[in-house]
Amino acid sequence: MKRILDIGQCNYDHSNITRFLESHWEVEVDRTHGWTDTERLLSANKYDLILVNRLMDQDHTEGQAIIESLKSHEQYSNMPVMMISNYADAQEEAVKAGAVPGFGKSALNSSEAQNLVDAIIG
Template sequence: MPKQVLDVGSCGYDHGSLRNLIERNFDAKVIQSHGPKDTLRMLREQTFALVIINRKLDRDHSDGMDILLDIKSDEKLQDIPVMMLSNYEDAQAAAEEAGAVPGFGKRDLGKETTLKKLTPYLG
């Protein structure tokens, strides 16, 4: 059975690119959510090997860090690995400080380093 990855807040193009990368290289399926309510509901109802949160959510441009903090402050969800999808080093550092595992940026989607970051959770 494929592992599930939750892609939070990506636009259609970015979601397609991320889904293609993950589903082509791992036995995993990428599902999309768009904001805090649907993300937290999905995390409570299904099992995910990894959550990847866009730094700025596509639908309303709110901060993806807020969802990361919601996940990490919930006893039932806090152990789920979360990555931040951002090209900005300061955003990556803030996410890791809040409990995320090392993430990557959109520019890195095709790089071997990104696959290496995903492998511990999806390999």
């Protein structure tokens, strides 16, 4: 079973993302809302994929800052990280920071989103 960490999603989006993932792969999805709880879970678990919302649901921190923090920590830098955003510029910035190409919520049930995730956890 693959393990995925979903960071910064509201309840509605987290449910949709989890349903999408569970419908295509055998996964366990954990959830955090910002850097503090993310770091706590990362210190205790290994993840096959980390999904980061463009804006954190609770404090509206930019997801880019989370990605940069993940990629700057040696123990997390090799974990695949994917930005969840409909905005092309946010996707480009995430990739520049070391993320793998991601997708937006509007593409959640598309073959494109499935192919991007499958390339990581397939």
